[in-house]
Amino acid sequence: MVKNIAVIRGDGIGPEIVNEALKVLDRVAELYGHTFRYTDVDMGGCAIDKYGDPLPESELKKCVESDSVLLGAVGGSKWNDLPGSMRPEKGLLRLRAGMGVYSNNRPAKIWPQLSDASPLKKSIVEQGIDFIIVRELIGGIYFGEHKTEGDTAIDVLKYNENEIERIGRIGFETAQKRNKRLCSVEKSNVLDSSRLWKKVMHRLAGEYPDVELSDMLVDNCAMQIVKNPAQFDVIVTENMFGDILSDEASMITGSIGMIPSSSLGASSCGLYEPIHGSAPDIAGQDKANPIGTILSAAMMLRFSFDMRAEADAVENAVSAYLDAGWRTADIMSEGGKLVGCRRCGELIIENIKRGRE
Numbered sequence: 001m002v003k004n005i006a007v008i009r010g011d012g013i014g015p016e017i018v019n020e021a022l023k024v025l026d027r028v029a030e031l032y033g034h035t036f037r038y039t040d041v042d043m044g045g046c047a048i049d050k051y052g053d054p055l056p057e058s059e060l061k062k063c064v065e066s067d068s069v070l071l072g073a074v075g076g077s078k079w080n081d082l083p084g085s086m087r088p089e090k091g092l093l094r095l096r097a098g099m100g101v102y103s104n105n106r107p108a109k110i111w112p113q114l115s116d117a118s119p120l121k122k123s124i125v126e127q128g129i130d131f132i133i134v135r136e137l138i139g140g141i142y143f144g145e146h147k148t149e150g151d152t153a154i155d156v157l158k159y160n161e162n163e164i165e166r167i168g169r170i171g172f173e174t175a176q177k178r179n180k181r182l183c184s185v186e187k188s189n190v191l192d193s194s195r196l197w198k199k200v201m202h203r204l205a206g207e208y209p210d211v212e213l214s215d216m217l218v219d220n221c222a223m224q225i226v227k228n229p230a231q232f233d234v235i236v237t238e239n240m241f242g243d244i245l246s247d248e249a250s251m252i253t254g255s256i257g258m259i260p261s262s263s264l265g266a267s268s269c270g271l272y273e274p275i276h277g278s279a280p281d282i283a284g285q286d287k288a289n290p291i292g293t294i295l296s297a298a299m300m301l302r303f304s305f306d307m308r309a310e311a312d313a314v315e316n317a318v319s320a321y322l323d324a325g326w327r328t329a330d331i332m333s334e335g336g337k338l339v340g341c342r343r344c345g346e347l348i349i350e351n352i353k354r355g356r357e
């Protein structure tokens, strides 16, 4: 297959971690006979320096016209004093809106090799943590009317059936590509919007008979994520609930440098990025952990290009790297073998194998 990938290296550690992810994609292309064509896109502080704009239209166009976008991270103290509309992060918001990515998917996966990094009890971690939260990203209370009248403040929580249906479909389709269990999280014992949410999810369930749908109230879900995370495969939920639950879920897995994410809209063209920022404190020192970005590239293979074997090969290579005891500084523990960003990438690439070789 031939795929066009827009590449945003960004600022700080962005260029270092993206370089390793591109080498991983090149290795996958070589092994599986694909062609990945990369188009460089300037966004963030580097775009402000070059164009005076964190994401010029011409750069956004390259992303919208691509098959998917791989992003490192943007931002840094150099641009902190600029007005809000000119800051590097504004480029990111413009990119998400411009691409129409309404579904944010963040996996909560604990690598058994790093189980000591989780704040949860060993007995819980040992049962395994491997689920994805599918969060509605451009609707709900964050996008409703906000106003303050005297001593009263009002935020409107509004969803229509279309908005729920399109994120619901992402939830079902994500579950179809995994273990076929979808948990719909809402607050239908109190909120009308949640009762509509639940109704739409159950209507959709008829179109996905291979997926087992369950319902859970959000307060119970917050508890279950720390009590019994092994029960979850895919969680689908509205914007604010997803915001809170996905932060809770990322925390139980340990290091920020390990966690990838994807954001998808109506088309298969997605935005893939690690969840961390540009880490200016370690930029240019070959200390960054590129695994969050490498796993974001694996998500791109799985969810945008439907290259499941290829995605498995990358994830297995990361696992083999951890098995061998290699560690970047952020996940270093007793007995680990310290490596830098580039060496980490090289070792993972050496572990990428086709099929059962």
Ligand code: NAD
Binding pocket: 013, 017, 072, 073, 074, 075, 076, 077, 089, 092, 256, 257, 273, 275, 276, 277, 278, 279, 280, 281, 282, 287, 288, 289, 290, 292, 330
């Ligand atoms: P950060 O995530 O960049 O860093 C927090 C801490 O985690 C730092 O100590 C850093 O060294 C460490 N860290 C982060 N990623 C790492 C990695 N891959 N390997 C090893 N260590 C890693 O958060 P911050 O310091 O609050 O923000 C720095 C800049 O990044 C700010 O300008 C912020 O606005 C921006 N930011 C960008 C994004 C994005 O591009 N999506 C997200 C968050 C923050």
